[in-house]
Amino acid sequence: MAEAARPAPIRVADADGAERLVTETLSTMRDLEALLGRESDHIRVGRLAEGLAEAERKTALAGAYLQGLQAVKANAVALARFAPEGIAALREAHGRFSEAIAANQAVLAxxxxxxxxxxxxxxxxxxxxxxPKGYGTGYGGNPAPSPYGRARSAPLVLSRSL
Known part of the structure; x- marks a missing residue:
């Protein structure tokens, strides 16, 4: 069943197909880079809910980006033949995109x-x-040991809705 859901691999056979593949991959990269920038900006100033609000879109764009990269790799020879300037644009955009990913990862870390x-x-x-307060080294001795071992603290409660 998983094989039926997977789209057919893209095959570039002419200059139009090469240009379309480069354009779609660059567009996906730009959209994902912009989303990562917005996420980083929100998280940097403490607006975590806003920063993580586009997680589904980020996942979808990341998947489309990876599929685009796979298609570019599979069609490297055809792209070199039909769109050599597209390969240069992809390399340049990928360098900027890598920097955006590194900055986003630093903010998240x-x-x-x-x-x-x-x-x-x-x-x-x-x-x-x-x-316990009132007994200890500052008050003339150590407190008597508890028959139940070390005293336990109250449980820590965390609200995820903040």
Whole structure:
């Protein structure tokens, strides 16, 4: 069944087909690059919901981009013959696109690191506030050991709707 859903491979046989393949691939790259830029801008300033709102479109564009790359690779000889300037445009656009992907990945990694740091700090604060007060090294001795082992902190609750 999966084979029936897969589109037939694109075969370039003339200059029009080569130009169409280059144009479609460049268009998909531009659309995906713009979407990644918007996502990065939103996440950079803390608007995570807006940044992740276009996840489905991003997935669809990424899939179309990968299919376009496969078609370009499969038709490399025909493209070199019928659209050599198209290959140069694809190489140049791919370089810019790679930079956009790297910038987007850096923003996402920073956001992930910051959120993990916040959760660790929150967890440490909750654990610290659950520890007994009034006894310890500053007050003339250590507290008596608990018969149940180390005291447990309250569970950490996270709201995903924020």
């Amino acid at each position: 920073t956001a992930r690191s910051v959120s993990e740091g916040l959760l660790r700090s929150l967890s440490a604060e909750i654990t610290r506030s659950g520890e």
